[in-house]
Amino acid sequence: MTKENSQAVESEEELTEEQKAPRPTKEEKESLRATNKTIKKKKKAAAALSLRQAKTGYWFILPWMIGAFFLFLIPVLSSLVYSFCEVGAKAGGIRLNFVGFDNYAYIFTKDENFLPYLTGSLKDMLYQVPIIAFFSMFIAQMLNQKFFGRTVSRILFFLPVIIASGVTLEILKTTGMSTTVSLNQSSNIFTYQDNSVILEFLNESGLSNSVIEYLKNIVGSIFDITWKSGIQILLYLSALQGIPKSYYEVSSLEGATAWEEYWKITFPLLSPMTLVCVIYTIIDSFTYYQNKIMKMIDANGVSSGKAGIGSAVAWTYFLVIIIILVLIVKFIFSKTVYTDE
Amino acid sequence: MKTELSRLSKEEFNEEMKRRDQEMKESGRVNHTGLKRFGSAFFRRKAMAFLYAIFRAFILIGLSYIVLYPVFRMLSKAFSEDYVTSGISIWIPTNIGLNNLKLALQYLDYAKSFWASVKVALGSALLQVIASAVTGYGFARFKFKGRTLLFGIVLMTMIVPPQIYLISMFMTYRNFDFFKLLWLPSLIVGDKLSINLIGTSWTMWIPAILGVGLRGGLFIYIFRQFFRGMSKELEEAAYIDGCSPFGTFLRIMAPNSLSAALVVFLFSLVWHWNDYFVTSMMFVSKNKARPLSLVLLSKTATFGVAVFSDTSVNKTFVLNAAAMLTILPLIVIFAFTQKYFIESVDKVGVKG
Numbered sequence: 105m106t107k108e109n110s111q112a113v114e115s116e117e118e119l120t121e122e123q124k125a126p127r128p129t130k131e132e133k134e135s136l137r138a139t140n141k142t143i144k145k146k147k148k149a150a151a152a153l154s155l156r157q158a159k160t161g162y163w164f165i166l167p168w169m170i171g172a173f174f175l176f177l178i179p180v181l182s183s184l185v186y187s188f189c190e191v192g193a194k195a196g197g198i199r200l201n202f203v204g205f206d207n208y209a210y211i212f213t214k215d216e217n218f219l220p221y222l223t224g225s226l227k228d229m230l231y232q233v234p235i236i237a238f239f240s241m242f243i244a245q246m247l248n249q250k251f252f253g254r255t256v257s258r259i260l261f262f263l264p265v266i267i268a269s270g271v272t273l274e275i276l277k278t279t280g281m282s283t284t285v286s287l288n289q290s291s292n293i294f295t296y297q298d299n300s301v302i303l304e305f306l307n308e309s310g311l312s313n314s315v316i317e318y319l320k321n322i323v324g325s326i327f328d329i330t331w332k333s334g335i336q337i338l339l340y341l342s343a344l345q346g347i348p349k350s351y352y353e354v355s356s357l358e359g360a361t362a363w364e365e366y367w368k369i370t371f372p373l374l375s376p377m378t379l380v381c382v383i384y385t386i387i388d389s390f391t392y393y394q395n396k397i398m399k400m401i402d403a404n405g406v407s408s409g410k411a412g413i414g415s416a417v418a419w420t421y422f423l424v425i426i427i428i429l430v431l432i433v434k435f436i437f438s439k440t441v442y443t444d445e
Numbered sequence: 446m447k448t449e450l451s452r453l454s455k456e457e458f459n460e461e462m463k464r465r466d467q468e469m470k471e472s473g474r475v476n477h478t479g480l481k482r483f484g485s486a487f488f489r490r491k492a493m494a495f496l497y498a499i500f501r502a503f504i505l506i507g508l509s510y511i512v513l514y515p516v517f518r519m520l521s522k523a524f525s526e527d528y529v530t531s532g533i534s535i536w537i538p539t540n541i542g543l544n545n546l547k548l549a550l551q552y553l554d555y556a557k558s559f560w561a562s563v564k565v566a567l568g569s570a571l572l573q574v575i576a577s578a579v580t581g582y583g584f585a586r587f588k589f590k591g592r593t594l595l596f597g598i599v600l601m602t603m604i605v606p607p608q609i610y611l612i613s614m615f616m617t618y619r620n621f622d623f624f625k626l627l628w629l630p631s632l633i634v635g636d637k638l639s640i641n642l643i644g645t646s647w648t649m650w651i652p653a654i655l656g657v658g659l660r661g662g663l664f665i666y667i668f669r670q671f672f673r674g675m676s677k678e679l680e681e682a683a684y685i686d687g688c689s690p691f692g693t694f695l696r697i698m699a700p701n702s703l704s705a706a707l708v709v710f711l712f713s714l715v716w717h718w719n720d721y722f723v724t725s726m727m728f729v730s731k732n733k734a735r736p737l738s739l740v741l742l743s744k745t746a747t748f749g750v751a752v753f754s755d756t757s758v759n760k761t762f763v764l765n766a767a768a769m770l771t772i773l774p775l776i777v778i779f780a781f782t783q784k785y786f787i788e789s790v791d792k793v794g795v796k797g
C-alpha cells in the first residue's frame with residue numbers, strides 16, 4: 105500500500121515542478137491535464153491492487169504452503185517425536201514407544217562415537233568456513249577482472265560444482281590420488297600429500313604449535329577447499345557484478361588507493377554475500393554425506409530398528425548448528441551493509 | 446581538478462602523482478600499502494600491473510591444475526588397459542582401449558539407469574523452476590499477513606538437512622494418501638487407502654512441484670531476490686491495462702526472468718543428477734531402475750558383482766570409467782549452456 109502511494113506522490117511532485125516552469129504553452133497545459141488524469145487512474149488502480157494483493161499473494165504461494173506443511177513441517181516435527189521414542193518397524197508402518205530422554209541420554213553417555221564425531225565435524229567446519237569464504241572471495245575478484253583466458257578460467261571453476269556434489273568426487277579422490285603416490289615415486293612432486301618442504305619451513309618459523317597445526321590443515325586440504333568453493337565463487341562473482349562502477353570512479357577521482365578501495369568499497373558491499381556464503385558453507389559441510397555424524401544417522405535408520413537414536417543424533421547436531429548460525433549472524437555479521445534497504 | 450588517471454600521458458601522470466604525494470604529506474595521511482615508493486610513478490604503475498598479472502596467472506594456473514588433475518586422471522584410467530603394469534604410466538596409458546567403458550556400461554546398467562536419472566533430474570529440475578518462480582514471485586511482490594514468518598520457513602527448509610526428516614518422508618511416500626485427500630473414500634471403503642510411491646520418480650517430483658524439493662529453499666530465495674530487483678513499471682502498466690496478477694506473471698514477469706530460470710534449472714539439474722542421499726532412501730529396491738549416481742555407489746548390485754569378480758581387470762579403472770559415464774551428460778549440457786549460464790549468473794546478481 106505505502107509503496108504504491110509514495111510512488112504516486114513522487115509523480116505528483118514532478119508535476120508541481122513542471123507547473124512552476126515558466127509560461128507553459130497551451131499544448132503543454134493540455135498534456136499536463138492528461139497526465140493528471142492518468143495519475144488519478146493509477147492511484148485508483150493502486151488502491152484496488154493493494155486490497156487484492158493479500159489474497160493474490162496467498163494464491164501464489166499456496167502450492168508451496170501445502171508442500172511446506174505436509175512435506176516439511178510435519179516430517180520435521182514427527183522426527184522430533186521419534187527422538188523421544190523407541191521406533192520399531194511393523195507391517196506397512198512404524199511402531200512408537202515413548203521413552204522420554206533415553207535416546208539423548210544414550211548418545212551422550214553410552215555411545216562412544218557420538219561425542220568425538222560431533223567435536224571432530226565441528227572442528228572441521230570451523231576451520232574450513234573462514235578459509236572457504238576468503239578463498240572464494242579472492243578467486244571471484246580475480247575472475248571478475250579482465251584478462252586473457254578469463255572465460256576459460258570461469259568455466260574451469262564451475263567444474264567442481266558439477267563433479268563435487270556427487271559420488272564422483274569421492275571415487276576420484278580415493279582411486280585417483282592414492283595410486284599415484286604409492287606406485288609412482290617420480291610423480292610425487294605433483295601430489296598434494298607431499299608438503300614436507302612447507303612443513304619444515306613452518307616448524308622452523310617459531311609459530312605456536314596450534315597455528316602450525318592449522319596451517320598444516322589448510323595446506324593439506326587445498327584440494328578439498330578448491331573443490332568445495334565452486335558455488336561460493338559463483339555467488340561472489342554475481343555479487344561483484346552488482347557493485348556500481350561509479351563507486352570506484354568516484355573513489356579514484358578522490359585519490360583512493362586500491363587498498364583503500366578494497367576495504368572501503370568492495371569488502372563492505374560484499375558483506376551480505378559473505379553472510380550468505382558462510383551460511384551456505386556451514387550448511388554444506390553439515391549435510392555433506394561424508395560427514396561422520398551424517399553416516400551415523402544413516403546407520404541408525406528404520407531398518408536397523410534404532411531410528412529413535414538416529415533422530416536424537418540428528419536433532420542434537422541440528423541444534424548445535426543452529427546455535428552456531430545464530431551466533432554468527434548476531435555477532436560477526438551485525439555490521440553487514442545492505443544497500444537496498 | 447583531479448582527472449581519470451588512465452587517460453593521462455606519461456608526463457601528465459608523473460605530474461599528477463607528484464602532486465598527490467605532496468598532498469598526502471601535507472594532509473598527514475599515510476600510504477596504506479606501507480611500501481616505499483620507487484622509480485617514476487609511471488614505471489611504478491606498469492611494474493605493479495605486470496607483477497600482479499604474473500601473480501594472478503600463477504594462482505589461476507595452479508588452481509586449474511588442482512581442478513583438472515583428477516579429471517585427467519579419471520580420463521586416463523577410464524581408457525587404460527594397462528591391467529598388468531598398473532600405474533606405471535601416469536597420464537597416457539600404453540594400452541588404450543574401451544574395455545573399461547564396456548564393463549562400466551554393464552556395471553551401471555547404463556540405458557536403464559540413465560533413463561531413470563533423466564526422469565528424476567530433468568523432471569524435477571523443470572518442476573522446481575516453475576514452482577520456485579511462482580513462490581518467489583509471491584514473496585517478492587505481494588504483502589500479506591504472516592509473510593515474514595512464512596519466508597522464515599523458506600529459510601528453514603534451506604537450513605534443515607534432509608537427513609533429519611527423511612524417515613518420516615519415507616513413511617509419507619510409503620503410504621501416500623494425497624495429503625489426507627483419501628480420507629473420505631477411506632471411510633466409505635472402511636479400509637485405509639494409500640499408494641506406495643517408493644521406487645518411483647514421484648517421490649522426487651511431488652516435492653519439486655510443491656517447491657520443497659532438493660534445496661528448494663535456495664531456489665525460491667534466488668527467484669525472490671531476482672523479482673525484487675526488477676522494476677515495477679511493466680507490471681503496473683499491465684495492471685492498468687486490466688491484466689490479472691497471474692496473467693501479468695505469465696506474460697510479463699516469466700519471460701523476463703529467463704536468466705534466473707536458467708541458473709536455477711542448471712543447479713537443480715546438477716544437484717538432482719548427483720544426489721544419492723535422498724534417492725538412496727526413495728529408491729531402495731535394487732531390482733527396479735535406479736538413478737546413475739546411486740548405482741555407481743552400490744558396488745554390490747547384480748552387475749557390480751559380475752564385473753568386480755573378474756580378476757583380470759583393474760577395479761579402479763572400471764570405477765573411473767563408470768564415474769566418467771555418470772558425469773558425462775552433465776558436462777555435455779554445461780558445455781552447451783556455459784555461455785548463457787555465466788551471463789545469467791552475472792545478470793541474476795543474487796544479493797544477500
